[in-house]
Amino acid sequence: MEAIDDKIKAIINHFNLNNFAFSKRIGVTGTTIDSIVNGRPQSDGSRKKTKPGYDVLSSIIEEFDINPDYLFGKSDVMLKSEVAINPTYSGMPQVIAVNQTGNENVIYVPVKARAGYLNGYGDPEYIETLPSFNMPHLTNGTYRCFEVKGNSMVRTFFDGDLVFGKYVEDLRDIKDGRVYVIVSKNDGIVLKRVINRIAERDKLILKSDNKDGNYPTYTINTEEVVEVWYVTMYASKQMPEPVDIYDRLHELESKVVDLEGVIQRKGLN
Incomplete structure (x- = not known):
């Protein structure tokens, strides 16, 4: 230097x-x-x-x-x-991956690659080092797959889950209460439920689904935002407990029948 x-x-x-x-x-x-x-x-x-x-x-x-x-x-x-005037947000990702047929691949960003992604999200050579794959039903847009880190979104997403996000071209299109991956200069990569307050305050409000008190709601200025991905699909290692809906319906019907019988007997008396 x-x-x-x-x-x-x-x-x-x-x-x-x-x-x-x-x-x-x-x-x-x-x-x-x-x-x-x-x-x-x-x-x-x-x-x-x-x-x-x-x-x-x-x-x-x-x-x-x-x-x-x-x-x-x-x-x-x-x-x-x-000095080039850097836009606060771009209407398209800095880098995309394309397969041999000309269709866009989904780039996978595992937890261990997060730091590198933040430093090199606009670097084609770095993006090429990340795994990518084709998802036939994820079309009509550019998608990224991010590995979930931490427990801030527990109840909805768990540590190690994979979320698939579609690139948001215009921040004004962010819908209140939906889940997004936000890539920002100061906070890195976070998965949050978002409230859009760009028109009123030029800010986004980021909320966690985990309500244990360790994940407070906070705001972020739009000038800090680098990328936003709308979560449209996810894959989880957490298998839900089996619920036999028919057994529950049968149980409910039985209780209704029993209740009707009680009422009829009281009426006869």
């Missing part, structure tokens, strides 16, 4: 200035800039560079419309005006 003095030197060269002219533009002495980019002479013949202070950096950013992330090594884009 380039040192900050090299970044400042690149800015000076970009605007075809010398150190003195640059210093005047930001309101400091030429000596100050020389000590930053070239260094002060030392007794042993070496030069020791001075680190720029907050005021100097702020002046450079403001005067030359510099992207702060460029100065601090987080971006290669020097000017704010050249």
Whole structure:
């Protein structure tokens, strides 16, 4: 990573200035800039560079419309005006998987791949490392399969279940009370029941089905949302207890008949 003095030197060269002219533009002495980019002479013949202070950096950013992330090594884009405006939400997934027949595959995101997915959801090479498969009846949209982690949705979904989500193209289409997989910058991948409050507050309300008190309801700003997947199907390892509905109906009918008999006997008496 380039040192900050090299970044400042690149800015000076970009605007075809010398150190003195640059210093005047930001309101400091030429000596100050020389000590930053070239260094002060030392007794042993070496030069020791001075680190720029907050005021100097702020002046450079403001005067030359510099992207702060460029100065601090987080971006290669020097000017704010050249920084791409990233949409808060895209109408289609960054990456999809297609099989040999041209149909979309369902990409599977297991728990162990969650961290990588968050860092590389827009990276085709990373997405290609994830398992994918075709589901003939999941058509008319783009789908992802996520492995459920934790117990926040117990009563509906359990740890290790698989949920299949259809990509939501417009956040305004999110329906109150439905279950979605939300991929966000701050919270990662979560499975929640969602209340849509975008029109009123530009927020989504995320609720858990587990009511034991450890999973409070919270809100998320739409600008944090990266992907939303509407859960349309799931596969569970939790097999429900068998319920013989016919036995229950027979039992209920028997009780009704017994009750009718009691009433008739009381009527005769």
